Amino acid sequence: MQPFVRLAGPAAPIAEDNVDTDIIYPARFLLRMEKTGLGDVLFRDRRFTPDGTPRPDFVLNREPWRRATILVAGRNFGCGSSREQAVWALADFGIRCVIAASFGDIFRGNCLQNGILPVRLPDAALADVAGAALLGEEVLVDLDAQRICLSGQRSIDFTTEPAVREALMMGWDATEMILQRERSAIAAFQERHRAANPWLFAQGACP
Amino acid sequence: MASGTLYEKLWNSHVVSEDGSGNSLLYVDRHILHEVSTPTAFDTLRQTGRAVQRPDANLAVADHSVPTRDRGGVIADPLARAQVAALARNCAEFGIPYLALEGPRQGIVHVVGPELGFTLPGALLVCGDSHTSTHGAFGALAFGIGASECEIVMATQCIRQRRARTMLVQLEGEPAPWVCAKDVALAVLARLGSGGGTGHAIEFAGPVVDRFGMSERMTLCNMAIETGARIGLIAPDATTIAYLEGRPMAPGGAMFDRAAAAWRTLASDGDASFDRVELIDVSALSPCVTWGTTPDDVIAVDGRAPDPAAAPDAAVATRIAHALDYMGLAPGQPLAGLPINAAFIGSCTNGRIEDLRSAAAVAAGRHVRPGVRALVVPGSTDVKRQAEDEGLDHVFRDAGFEWREAGCSLCVAINDDRLQPGQRCASTSNRNFEGRQGRGARTHLMSPAMAAAAAIAGAIVDVRAVMA
Numbered sequence: 001m002q003p004f005v006r007l008a009g010p011a012a013p014i015a016e017d018n019v020d021t022d023i024i025y026p027a028r029f030l031l032r033m034e035k036t037g038l039g040d041v042l043f044r045d046r047r048f049t050p051d052g053t054p055r056p057d058f059v060l061n062r063e064p065w066r067r068a069t070i071l072v073a074g075r076n077f078g079c080g081s082s083r084e085q086a087v088w089a090l091a092d093f094g095i096r097c098v099i100a101a102s103f104g105d106i107f108r109g110n111c112l113q114n115g116i117l118p119v120r121l122p123d124a125a126l127a128d129v130a131g132a133a134l135l136g137e138e139v140l141v142d143l144d145a146q147r148i149c150l151s152g153q154r155s156i157d158f159t160t161e162p163a164v165r166e167a168l169m170m171g172w173d174a175t176e177m178i179l180q181r182e183r184s185a186i187a188a189f190q191e192r193h194r195a196a197n198p199w200l201f202a203q204g205a206c207p
Numbered sequence: 208m209a210s211g212t213l214y215e216k217l218w219n220s221h222v223v224s225e226d227g228s229g230n231s232l233l234y235v236d237r238h239i240l241h242e243v244s245t246p247t248a249f250d251t252l253r254q255t256g257r258a259v260q261r262p263d264a265n266l267a268v269a270d271h272s273v274p275t276r277d278r279g280g281v282i283a284d285p286l287a288r289a290q291v292a293a294l295a296r297n298c299a300e301f302g303i304p305y306l307a308l309e310g311p312r313q314g315i316v317h318v319v320g321p322e323l324g325f326t327l328p329g330a331l332l333v334c335g336d337s338h339t340s341t342h343g344a345f346g347a348l349a350f351g352i353g354a355s356e357c358e359i360v361m362a363t364q365c366i367r368q369r370r371a372r373t374m375l376v377q378l379e380g381e382p383a384p385w386v387c388a389k390d391v392a393l394a395v396l397a398r399l400g401s402g403g404g405t406g407h408a409i410e411f412a413g414p415v416v417d418r419f420g421m422s423e424r425m426t427l428c429n430m431a432i433e434t435g436a437r438i439g440l441i442a443p444d445a446t447t448i449a450y451l452e453g454r455p456m457a458p459g460g461a462m463f464d465r466a467a468a469a470w471r472t473l474a475s476d477g478d479a480s481f482d483r484v485e486l487i488d489v490s491a492l493s494p495c496v497t498w499g500t501t502p503d504d505v506i507a508v509d510g511r512a513p514d515p516a517a518a519p520d521a522a523v524a525t526r527i528a529h530a531l532d533y534m535g536l537a538p539g540q541p542l543a544g545l546p547i548n549a550a551f552i553g554s555c556t557n558g559r560i561e562d563l564r565s566a567a568a569v570a571a572g573r574h575v576r577p578g579v580r581a582l583v584v585p586g587s588t589d590v591k592r593q594a595e596d597e598g599l600d601h602v603f604r605d606a607g608f609e610w611r612e613a614g615c616s617l618c619v620a621i622n623d624d625r626l627q628p629g630q631r632c633a634s635t636s637n638r639n640f641e642g643r644q645g646r647g648a649r650t651h652l653m654s655p656a657m658a659a660a661a662a663i664a665g666a667i668v669d670v671r672a673v674m675a
């Protein structure tokens with residue numbers, strides 16, 4: 001996974017609550033089996049007309065946000081379906097950080113698996129960032145310092161759980177980390193668990 | 208020992224290790240797989256040379272992209288065909304039990320798991336699908352995960368999670384006739400809002416839940432995710448245990464008795480404290496419908512769409528206006544009487560035998576309004592067989608409904624079943640998001656009886672008026 005330390009770029013404002021993953025990545029494209037090259041489907045029905053013409057008023061079709069590396073959203077961003085395609089489409093477009101008032105839990109987890117930083121901000125701070133985003137200012141997100149820098153020396157601090165921050169900054173592969181660090185703990189747990197709940201290990205054959 | 212909630216007990220009994228910042232590594236007992244969220248997980252296993260830790264802890268079935276008719280032949284859509292074939296091939300390669308599309312046990316992941324007894328109380332169960340909350344109806348710690356996490360689970364038998372806050376939703380009173388579990392679920396959404404449950408594990412309790420059968424409990428837990436809560440939980444009781452006894456993949460004989468004894472102890476302590484408690488009395492509840500594009504846009508069937516002019520602030524007004532526009536509704540418009548193009552009875556919310564019985568009771572001796580396309584899609588092939596044994600297929604067909612094979616169908620519209628832009632559908636599924644049933648399609652969520660009544664009336668209608 002690509003490490004995330006610092007990121008600067010235009011931030012695209014999506015001033016809407018409850019943007020679900022069906023909006024981010026419409027269900028009808030879920031038959032695709034790869035996780036790369038999905039950027040063309042990102043916000044498909046908001047971004048394009050049915051015949052594929054870009055809608056000029058949609059933020060990601062406008063300068064400077066066509067080059068956005070950050071999204072600034074509202075409440076409950078990424079709610080709904082667990083589809084990781086939503087995150088893969090964001091990544092393929094070039095988005096590596098989403099700043100919002102809150103996130104759908106599964107979406108947030110999916111971001112972390114793909115080196116995308118989800119930042120949660122209280123309303124006032126979020127409004128500040130959204131204002132800068134709307135002006136097309138360059139926004140700097142520094143995970144190392146846990147700080148968002150806006151133009152004119154303004155900055156906003158945020159917090160990330162230490163383990164999450166470390167994993168993102170190191171670009172760790174989650175499976176590899178578990179296998180390396182936890183193998184014996186898992187084996188020991190499994191033995192205890194089996195002894196306490198043998199029925200969980202003795203299911204009938206799959207019909 | 209300090210007293211705890213059911214969620215905390217389930218959590219504690221699965222912690223392998225903790226990282227000191229609120230994240231724990233949890234042991235996974237059950238993983239259910241479907242064709243849409245797993246192809247990349249298997250690709251990663253192959254690329255990294257990792258093995259599946261416990262193939263027997265996995266169960267796979269194709270449901271989302273499968274056609275629901277003409278099932279004998281080749282799947283017409285080449286992408287869907289490739290996706291289903293990939294699941295079968297991947298399962299064969301990694302030794303994972305797979306319920307064949309042509310077999311008697313295929314169905315929607317969240318219908319099949321419980322039906323087979325693969326879902327058990329006290330188990331930690333995951334699936335690359337947000338409605339995995341359904342399985343919490345058994346007192347399992349069940350939640351949806353992403354595709355990358357499917358690979359983590361298969362390779363490590365574990366999942367890293369942040370502990371949720373706890374919420375008790377206490378359901379009091381007695382629902383009126385024709386007010387069912389779906390209406391209660393919608394009432395919970397109306398109370399909590401989409402996002403109101405985010406970060407929480409919800410436990411449903413109270414006399415309403417005690418009286419509910421497993422099917423109704425699953426409907427309730429299924430829709431917990433629409434509040435943002437990844438987990439909906441119900442403590443196992445005699446109803447749960449009776450449901451599981453004799454299921455093919457449930458433990459048998461003396462092992463079942465031993466398990467059942469343990470399951471009876473799975474409950475929140477009387478003095479356990481929840482981070483949040485909501486009390487909802489369902490006695491005065493009417494059948495509910497959604498008017499908008501998030502599942503909490505709920506009103507009683509005799510209610511009116513909201514008026515943005517009456518919204519508390521500009522942001523809410525904008526959202527309401529946008530949703531009304533998408534739904535083709537005027538501010539303040541009554542929902543009853545609104546003509547529909549389609550009705551969909553099925554999905555993991557309402558595709559079980561009890562749901563079909565309820566819809567059939569409305570359909571019996573009546574006829575679908577000409578011009579309305581009405582689909583009945585059993586949640587599993589076993590539900591279909593049961594329904595046919597009971598003659599429900601004839602009831603539906605005689606009434607002008609299409610009787611289909613099991614699958615997700617119009618709940619997600621990535622298969623052959625989808626609506627055209629602007630079409631309006633009375634649907635028993637769980638999401639009314641923009642485009643969910645096809646680009647530009649308009650979805651009104653409701654119960655199976657209400658959807659059947661709408662099909663017959665050709666418009667949104669109070670089922671009680673149809674049955675009067």
Ligand code: SF4
Nearest residue numbers: 338554555615618619
């Ligand atoms: S029926 Fe709908 S909600 Fe349930 S698993 Fe299928 S697509 Fe998801």
